[in-house]
Amino acid sequence: AQKVTQAQTEISVVEKEDVTLDCVYETRDTTYYLFWYKQPPSGELVFLIRRNSFDEQNEISGRYSWNFQKSTSSFNFTITASQVVDSAVYFCALSVPFSGGYNKLIFGAGTRLAVHP
Amino acid sequence: NAGVTQTPKFQVLKTGQSMTLQCAQDMNHNSMYWYRQDPGMGLRLIYYSASEGTTDKGEVPNGYNVSRLNKREFSLRLESAAPSQTSVYFCASTAGRHTGNTIYFGEGSWLTVV
Numbered sequence: 001a002q003k004v005t006q007a008q009t010e011i012s013v014v015e016k017e018d019v020t021l022d023c024v025y026e027t028r029d030t031t032y033y034l035f036w037y038k039q040p041p042s043g044e045l046v047f048l049i050r051r052n053s054f055d056e057q058n059e060i061s062g063r064y065s066w067n068f069q070k071s072t073s074s075f076n077f078t079i080t081a082s083q084v085v086d087s088a089v090y091f092c093a094l095s096v097p098f099s100g101g102y103n104k105l106i107f108g109a110g111t112r113l114a115v116h117p
Numbered sequence: 118n119a120g121v122t123q124t125p126k127f128q129v130l131k132t133g134q135s136m137t138l139q140c141a142q143d144m145n146h147n148s149m150y151w152y153r154q155d156p157g158m159g160l161r162l163i164y165y166s167a168s169e170g171t172t173d174k175g176e177v178p179n180g181y182n183v184s185r186l187n188k189r190e191f192s193l194r195l196e197s198a199a200p201s202q203t204s205v206y207f208c209a210s211t212a213g214r215h216t217g218n219t220i221y222f223g224e225g226s227w228l229t230v231v
Contacts, residue, residue: 004159033217045207045222052217091159095217103211104150104175105220107159 002027004094006108013082014116021077021111023092029053033095034068034075035105040088051075082115089113120144123208123223130198130230138193138226140208147213149191150175150220151183153204160207166191168213198230 003026013019025034036048049059051068059066063080079086089112093105123140130136142149147168152160162175166185180202182194191210195202206226211218 009157035219037222042224043205043227044224047219047221050217050219095220103148103218103220104162104165105160107161109157109159 002029002094002096002106004092004106004108006090006092006111008111009109010112010114012114012116015084016081017115018078018080019082019113019115021079021090021092021113023075023077023108025073025075025092025094027094027096029096033103035093035095036066036075036077037091037093038088039091039110045091048077079113082113084115084117087113087115121208121210121221121223123206123226125226126224127227128229130195130228132198132200132230134198135194135196136198136228137195138206138208138228139190140192140223141190142208142210142221143189144210144212144221145188146210146221147188148211148218149185150209150211151181151191151193152207152209152222153177154207154225155204163193163206195228198228200230202228203230204228 005024032053034051038046065078067076089110091110092108095103121142150165151163154160164183166172169188208223209220211220
C-alpha cells in the first residue's frame with residue numbers, strides 16, 4: 001500500500017520560532033519521489049521541493065530545509081525563523097507509477113501552520 | 118506565466134444541475150489530472166489523461182466525466198451534481214511518463230452544491 005501520513009493537523013508558533021513539519025510515507029517501490037507543496041490562504045498549490053529515493057542528502061533553501069531518511073521513511077520539513085507569510089497548509093506527497101507508468105501524487109492530509117506576530 | 122489555468126474559480130450549483138470545469142495548460146505537458154480537495158483528506162485523484170486522446174479513472178471517479186479536448190485542454194463534467202461533490206477542484210499537469218516529473222497545479226475551483 002502507498003500512503004503518506006502527516007500526523008500534525010495544526011501547528012501554531014510565534015514569529016521567529018523554528019518549526020518542523022513531519023511526513024511519513026509508505027511504499028514498496030524502490031524508486032519513488034517525494035514532494036512538498038504549500039497552500040497559502042489564497043488557495044493555490046505551490047511546489048516547494050522534489051526529492052528522489054536515491055538521494056538522501058538534506059537540502060536547504062533559504063529558511064527552508066528538508067531531512068530525508070529512508071531508514072524511517074520520513075521526509076520532514078523545517079522552517080527556520082518562521083514568518084507570518086509562512087502561514088499556510090503544507091502537503092507532503094509521494095509520486096508513484098500509476099497505470100501504464102504515468103505518475104500520480106498521493107497526498108498526505110496536510111498540516112496547517114499558523115505563524116503569529 | 119500562465120501555467121495551468123482553470124475556470125470558473127467559484128460556482129454554486131443546485132442538486133441535479135450539470136456543469137463543466139475547464140482547464141488549460143501552456144507548458145506543452147502530456148499528462149493532465151483532476152483532483153478534489155476535501156478537509157482532512159488531502160487531494161484525491163478523480164481522472165487523469167496520460168496523453169492526448171486517452172483518459173483513465175483515478176481513485177474517486179464516480180459522478181464525473183472528462184474530456185481531453187486537445188493537448189492543452191482537459192475538462193471535468195458533473196452531469197448531475199450532488200452535495201457530496203461540494204469540494205475544491207484542482208487541475209494539474211506534468212511533462213509525462215516519469216515518477217519524478219513535478220506536477221503543477223491550477224489555482225483551484227471552489228464548487229458548492231446546495
